Amino acid sequence: MRSKVSSSSPSQQQLSLVSPPVFAGVCRCFVGVSRCRSDPRGPQWTGYAAVMSSLLLLLLPLFILTPTTALEFRYHRNGEIEKYLRDISTSNPDIAHVYSIGRSVRGQQLWVLVLSLSPRHHSIGIPEFKYVANMHGNEVLGRVLLLQLIDDLVRGHRNKEAWSVQLLNSTRIHILPTMNPDGFDDAGTHCQFSQGRFNHNGVDLNRNFPDAFAGKRQQGQFVEETQEAEVRAVIGWLRSETFVLSANLHGGALVASYPYDNSNGGSEQVGGASVTPDNDVFVHLAKVYSYNHGSMHRGDSCKDGLSFNDGITNGYQWYALKGGMQDYNYVWAQCLEVTLEVSCCKFPPKDQLPALWTENREALLAFIRGQRSCV
Numbered sequence: 184m185r186s187k188v189s190s191s192s193p194s195q196q197q198l199s200l201v202s203p204p205v206f207a208g209v210c211r212c213f214v215g216v217s218r219c220r221s222d223p224r225g226p227q228w229t230g231y232a233a234v235m236s237s238l239l240l241l242l243l244p245l246f247i248l249t250p251t252t253a254l255e256f257r258y259h260r261n262g263e264i265e266k267y268l269r270d271i272s273t274s275n276p277d278i279a280h281v282y283s284i285g286r287s288v289r290g291q292q293l294w295v296l297v298l299s300l301s302p303r304h305h306s307i308g309i310p311e312f313k314y315v316a317n318m319h320g321n322e323v324l325g326r327v328l329l330l331q332l333i334d335d336l337v338r339g340h341r342n343k344e345a346w347s348v349q350l351l352n353s354t355r356i357h358i359l360p361t362m363n364p365d366g367f368d369d370a371g372t373h374c375q376f377s378q379g380r381f382n383h384n385g386v387d388l389n390r391n392f393p394d395a396f397a398g399k400r401q402q403g404q405f406v407e408e409t410q411e412a413e414v415r416a417v418i419g420w421l422r423s424e425t426f427v428l429s430a431n432l433h434g435g436a437l438v439a440s441y442p443y444d445n446s447n448g449g450s451e452q453v454g455g456a457s458v459t460p461d462n463d464v465f466v467h468l469a470k471v472y473s474y475n476h477g478s479m480h481r482g483d484s485c486k487d488g489l490s491f492n493d494g495i496t497n498g499y500q501w502y503a504l505k506g507g508m509q510d511y512n513y514v515w516a517q518c519l520e521v522t523l524e525v526s527c528c529k530f531p532p533k534d535q536l537p538a539l540w541t542e543n544r545e546a547l548l549a550f551i552r553g554q555r556s557c558v
């Protein structure tokens with residue numbers, strides 16, 4: 184953990200990226216001053232211009248610094264997230280593109296930012312990847328982590344850092360920072376038990392997907408009749424993009440959980456787990472996250488009596504649930520999705536956010552690279 188802090192502390196990155204644009208600006212400004220020397224409006228004007236130029240020279244770094252300042256560690260409101268994603272895509276049109284997959288029950292857009300060297304279109308051979316957070320409105324660390332991830336990737340690319348350029352050149356990364364903006368608006372800040380988990384209709388979105396283990400007759404009816412707006416939006420999203428790998432960020436535990444979450448007691452049941460034909464890949468992917476995380480792999484980090492070998496678990500083995508998103512991704516969209524429980528506290532105090540980012544940063548990046556094991 185300590186070595187991670189020294190190699191990737193946010194303040195260090197901020198410093199290293201600040202200098203180049205400042206120098207560029209200073210050079211441009213000197214060109215302006217020298218042209219003023221031969222100004223036909225006379226020596227007085229030249230003096231005035233020189234003073235103004237020096238003033239400008241002093242102020243310029245302020246203007247240049249504003250957009251490169253690292254994203255603040257706090258809980259941004261839904262409107263602020265929209266503005267942030269739009270600003271990123273406006274100022275980085277070569278690698279970023281923002282779109283909405285639909286609206287929440289109360290009409291808030293579900294914004295996605297794509298980061299890639301080809302942000303607007305699928306390219307042959309470039310896998311589609313996605314991160315989803317805040318499906319439960321009161322599990323909020325994922326929102327913060329995904330915004331920081333965007334900030335980090337964009338900054339890395341702007342500084343031509345190989346880790347970022349390579350990631351954006353080999354993957355199209357779709358990021359949905361909040362799947363449940365209405366729930367977030369109602370969320371209480373208690374670590375485990377508080378309101379805001381459900382959507383505006385009081386429905387748990389991670390129980391509202393067509394269930395992989397329900398009968399065929401039921402599955403057909405589901406989409407039009409009983410799916411919530413947010414779930415319908417995600418289903419449409421899965422139909423429009425061919426995702427190969429995905430993670431869904433939750434809170435309240437520290438573990439990477441992989442499909443299935445449900446079972447109907449068929450051959451998928453193996454020793455208390457409900458396993459997919461791709462079980463070895465899922466176990467590998469879950470470990471990619473837990474071992475690149477600062478402490479998840481130790482498996483006992485929440486000190487609540489629960490322990491997970493290697494910091495991973497089969498979803499069903501932990502507790503069975505119907506209508507979950509990861510089973511739907513796997514069965515209907517052939518997308519390998521894992522559920523990442525990224526913090527013991529569902530709504531961590533703001534001052535813990537920088538350390539929580541440091542714990543998760545490398546794992547979030549490594550998991551995206553994990554798409555290599557899927558294609």
Ligand SMILES: *[C@@H]1O[C@H](CO)[C@@H](O)[C@H](O)[C@H]1NC(C)=O
Nearest residue numbers: 300345348349350351352353
């Ligand atoms: C992206 O990857 C391709 C294929 O490996 C390579 O030819 C190209 O130079 C890369 N582009 C950048 C900007 O790294």
